[in-house]
Amino acid sequence: MPVIETEGLTKIYGNHRGIEEVTIAVEAGEVFGFLGPNGAGKTTTIRTLLDLIHPSSGTARIFGLDSQRESVAIRARLGNLPGDFGYGREASGREAVRLLARLRGIDGSGRAEALAERFRADLDRPLGQLSRGNRQKVGLILATFHEPELLILDEPTGGLDPLMQEEFLALVAEERERGCTVFISSHDLDEVQRVCDRVGIVRAGKLIAVERMADLLGKARRKVTVRVADPSGLEELRGLEGVSELQIDGTQATFRVVGDFDGVVRTLAPHHVLDLEAVHPSLEEVFLGYYREEGE
Amino acid sequence: MGSQLAALVGAHLSDRRRSVLAWGLPLGLMSAFIVAIFPSVQGALSQAIEKYPSGLKEAFGIGELSNVEQYLHAEMLSLIVPLAAGYLAVRAVASGLSGAAESGRLDVLLSSPLSRGRLCAAGFLATAIELAAVLAVDALLTGLGSVLSGADLAAGPTLAGFASVWPLALLFAGLGIVACGFSLRTSVVTGSVAGVLVAMYVIDLIGKLDPGLSGVRYVSVFKYYGNAIEDGIDPLAFCGVTAAAVVLAAIGSWLFDGRDISA
Numbered sequence: 239m240p241v242i243e244t245e246g247l248t249k250i251y252g253n254h255r256g257i258e259e260v261t262i263a264v265e266a267g268e269v270f271g272f273l274g275p276n277g278a279g280k281t282t283t284i285r286t287l288l289d290l291i292h293p294s295s296g297t298a299r300i301f302g303l304d305s306q307r308e309s310v311a312i313r314a315r316l317g318n319l320p321g322d323f324g325y326g327r328e329a330s331g332r333e334a335v336r337l338l339a340r341l342r343g344i345d346g347s348g349r350a351e352a353l354a355e356r357f358r359a360d361l362d363r364p365l366g367q368l369s370r371g372n373r374q375k376v377g378l379i380l381a382t383f384h385e386p387e388l389l390i391l392d393e394p395t396g397g398l399d400p401l402m403q404e405e406f407l408a409l410v411a412e413e414r415e416r417g418c419t420v421f422i423s424s425h426d427l428d429e430v431q432r433v434c435d436r437v438g439i440v441r442a443g444k445l446i447a448v449e450r451m452a453d454l455l456g457k458a459r460r461k462v463t464v465r466v467a468d469p470s471g472l473e474e475l476r477g478l479e480g481v482s483e484l485q486i487d488g489t490q491a492t493f494r495v496v497g498d499f500d501g502v503v504r505t506l507a508p509h510h511v512l513d514l515e516a517v518h519p520s521l522e523e524v525f526l527g528y529y530r531e532e533g534e
Numbered sequence: 535m536g537s538q539l540a541a542l543v544g545a546h547l548s549d550r551r552r553s554v555l556a557w558g559l560p561l562g563l564m565s566a567f568i569v570a571i572f573p574s575v576q577g578a579l580s581q582a583i584e585k586y587p588s589g590l591k592e593a594f595g596i597g598e599l600s601n602v603e604q605y606l607h608a609e610m611l612s613l614i615v616p617l618a619a620g621y622l623a624v625r626a627v628a629s630g631l632s633g634a635a636e637s638g639r640l641d642v643l644l645s646s647p648l649s650r651g652r653l654c655a656a657g658f659l660a661t662a663i664e665l666a667a668v669l670a671v672d673a674l675l676t677g678l679g680s681v682l683s684g685a686d687l688a689a690g691p692t693l694a695g696f697a698s699v700w701p702l703a704l705l706f707a708g709l710g711i712v713a714c715g716f717s718l719r720t721s722v723v724t725g726s727v728a729g730v731l732v733a734m735y736v737i738d739l740i741g742k743l744d745p746g747l748s749g750v751r752y753v754s755v756f757k758y759y760g761n762a763i764e765d766g767i768d769p770l771a772f773c774g775v776t777a778a779a780v781v782l783a784a785i786g787s788w789l790f791d792g793r794d795i796s797a
Contacts, residue, residue: 290644291794314647324638328549334642340541341646380642 239302241266241388241419242287246296249282256282257443259296264421264436269414271434271451272423279443280423281321284392287421288318300388314342317384321392321423323377327366331359331376335383342384350383357405370397378406382413389413389420395429407433431455458519459494464506466491471509478505538648542656543663546630550664557622558671561615565672566679568609569687572602579605589743602685603692603763606676611695611763615672616756617731619665619703624710624727626664628720630657631711631790635718640795654711654787658780661707662700669696695763701775705755706731708782715789718796 242264249256257279264270274280285291287298289309298305300312325334335350354361359375360368368376374397381389389410395403410420410433424430430437437454439447449457459482466472472491475481478501484493489512495502499516506514579599583591599605631654634640643653673696680687706727713723734754741751751757755778758771 285795288645290641291796292792310647310649313645316645318641318645320638320641320645322638323642325642326549326634326637326639329639333545333548337541337545338642338646341538341643341648343537377642381645 242300244298247293247298248295250294255443260445262438266419269420269434271430271437273437274440278440316388317381317386319377319381319391319394325365328364330364331361348383350379353379392423459496460519461517462495463492463515465489465513467510474505539656543660546660554667558668562672562675565610565676569679569685570683572605572685602687607761607763616699616702619699620706620731621728623703623707624724626661627657627707627710628723631714632718632720632723650791651787654790658783665703672696691763694767698762698767701772702759704779708779711783711786715786
C-alpha cells in the first residue's frame with residue numbers, strides 16, 4: 239500500500255488554478271522528489287495532503303487514511319517542514335520543541351538535542367533573532383525530532399549553507415535507511431538528483447511526469463564533445479537518431495544525444511576518435527527538456 | 535488529549551505574559567487614581583452632577599455619586615474598562631489564530647496531531663484566563679489605591695464590578711474566533727470585532743437616551759452588563775453572556791475548521 243496516494247487531486251481558488259488532477263503514489267521507504275518552479279503547485283499539493291487546505295475535488299490518502307477525515311491520526315505519524323518556515327519572533331527553538339513534544343505526547347524532546355548539535359542550531363535564542371538559514375535548521379529539527387514514519391519537506395534547504403545542505407542530504411539518506419518515507423518539494427534540482435528515488439514533475443498545477451531518477455537521466459539529452467583525426471566522418475552524425483544540436487568546428491564536434499550511444503560510436507569508430515567527453519546532464523537540463531517537450 | 539489543551543493554553547499564556555501587566559497596570563493605576571481623588575472631589579462633583587440632564591445621567595450610568603463605588607463605575611467601569619477588556623480579548627484570541635497563521639506557527643502546530651477545534655478551544659480558554667488576570671490586577675490596584683487614600687472602597691462590590699466585565703469581554707473573544715473563520719489577517723479580525731464592540735456600546739447608548747428606541751438595546755451585550763459594583767452581579771446575565779461567548783467560540787471553531795489555512 240502506498241504511503242501517499244492521491245487521485246485527481248484538484249484545488250481551485252476562485253478563478254485561479256492551484257492544482258489540477260494530481261495523481262501520485264509514493265511507496266513506503268521511498269524518497270520522492272516533487273519538482274517544479276515557483277507557483278507550479280508544489281506547496282498547494284503539500285498543504286492539501288496536510289489538510290491545511292481542502293481540495294476542490296479528488297482524494298488524498300496517507301497511510302491508507304483519508305487526508306481530511308482522519309488528518310489528526312495522519313499527522314501523528316508524520317513530520318512536516320513548511321515552505322518558508324516561521325514560528326513567530328519571541329519563542330525559542332527549545333520552547334517550540336517542548337510544545338510540539340507535548341502535543342505529540344512525547345516525554346522529553348526526542349532526538350532534538352542531537353539534531354541541534356549536528357546542524358549547529360541554536361535552540362535557545364528567540365527565532366526572531368536568527369538568520370533565515372538558522373531558522374530553517376530549527377524547522378528541520380521540529381520536523382524530524384520525533385522520528386516520523388513520513389517526512390514532508392517543502393523546499394527544505396532554503397537558506398542553508400552548502401555544508402548544512404550536505405548534512406541535510408545525509409540526514410535524508412539516514413531517514414530512508416530507518417524506513418522513513420520522504421516527500422521533498424524542491425526546485426533545487428541538484429539536491430533532488432542526489433537523494434531521490436523517483437521524481438514527479440509539476441508544471442502549471444499539473445503533474446506532467448513521474449519517473450525513476452535513473453530513467454529520467456537516461457532520457458536526458460547528454461552533451462557530447464568529440465575530436466577525431468578525420469573530420470569527414472563528423473557530418474555523418476547529422477540526422478543520426480537521438481543526435482541534435484550538432485556543431486562542427488574543424489576536427490571537433492559538440493552535440494546532444496538522447497538514448498544510447500551505440501549509433502554515435504559506430505558512426506565515429508572508423509574516423510579515429512582522439513577524444514570523447516560525455517557530460518552527465520544536470521536535472522535542470524532534464525527538467526527544461528520536459529518543459530520544452532510539453533511546450534511543443 | 536487534555537494534555538494538548540493544557541500545553542497550548544500554557545504556551546499561549548507564556549507568549550502573552552507581558553500583556554497582563556501591559557493592560558492590567560495602566561487600567562488598574564487609572565482606577566486607583568480615580569478612587570484616590572474621590573474624597574477630595576466628592577463635594578464639587580455632586581454639585582456639578584445635579585445640573586446634568588437626567589437623560590445624560592441615565593445614559594452614562596451617572597447616579598448621585600454619593601459614594602466612591604458610584605464614582606468608580608461612572609469613570610471606569612461603565613465605559614473604559616469594558617471597552618479596553620473587549621479589545622484585549624479579541625487581540626488575545628486573534629494572536630493564537632490569525633497571528634499564528636501570519637507568523638507561520640499555525641502550519642507548524644497543525645503538522646502535529648492537533649485538531650483545529652482544540653486549537654480554538656485553547657485560544658478561547660487562554661483568553662478567558664488572561665482576561666481574568668488583567669481584571670484581577672485592576673481590582674487589586676484599585677483596592678490598593680483605596681487603602682492608601684482612605685477612600686473606603688468596599689472590596690466585595692469592587693470585585694463584583696470588575697468581575698462583571700469578564701463575560702462581556704469574553705463575548706468578543708468568541709466573536710474574534712468567528713472572525714478568524716472568515717479571515718486570517720489580524721488587522722481584519724481585530725478591526726472588525728473592535729468595530730462591533732464600539733457599535734454595541736453606541737447602540738446601547740442610543741437605546742438608553744431615546745426610550746422609543748430602547749428595543750435596539752437587546753442586540754447589544756452592554757444591555758446585560760448592568761452596574762455590578764452597586765447592584766451586585768446578576769447571575770442570569772453573567773451566565774447568559776458567558777454561554778453566548780462559548781456558543782460564538784464554538785461557531786467560530788466550526789467555521790475555522792472548514793476554512794483553508796492560507797500559505
